[in-house]
Amino acid sequence: MIIALASDHAGVGLKDQLRDWLREAGNEVLDLGTNGIESVDYPRFGKLLGETIAAGKATRGIAVCGSGIGISIAVNRNPACRCALVNEPLSAALAREHNDANVLALGARLTGIDLAKACVTAFLDTPFAGGRHAARVDLLSAPTGD
């Protein structure tokens, strides 16, 4: 499993901390930037993460901006992505169980590092439940949603 991370300038601190923590735990991590505190546009980094998932260059993604809201919208523009904005681990687990989420969005100005790590752990460790949820997940990626 390759995990891609992307953030804007507001999220770069949390993104870098998660990247280092994931690497130290032996995960293969792709850091898509941003790399520094210079102001950048979260839609561009959300789009890049979406394209990375869609191309199969990573199987999971983590997206960070100040609130997590803007970059979660940007990632979900890509029908290959199911991005869940969370601020606690139960939602991260439900996103996997019910929605087969492949991207987690976090708000660096709202969620502290230890809670963010607990969200990421739930996101990485929880399997998709399948069953009745599978047809709904398929609908999320259907071109017309029908």
Added chain:
Amino acid sequence: MIIALASDHAGVGLKDQLRDWLREAGNEVLDLGTNGIESVDYPRFGKLLGETIAAGKATRGIAVCGSGIGISIAVNRNPACRCALVNEPLSAALAREHNDANVLALGARLTGIDLAKACVTAFLDTPFAGGRHAARVDLLSAPTGD
């Protein structure tokens, strides 16, 4: 301002409570369903809400499912929507200030009625800040994201 509401069966209780509360406060509300506890697919109701916003039949939307995650993904497939999944009012206010969010997503199994009402109040009452945020919001709805 017309406010459209949509939910799946897991969200219908909270959706109906918010609908009645919004109507009692004098708001014009469009209830897109579901109407009952029979199992339905959240992507279909998210898609319907997205199309309602895109067609200008409502200017704001509220989307509810069990966790809020699935329906928020479905709504954000529509480039006319900027859907923010929240569970507290600060995020709802930031979604308006920074992202000009036009749809709020809530998780009925995670967020209680009074906290949900506080989120909706922040969502309805907070203006978009514009300025540096405007170009980023435009990027969220650009066909290619460039």
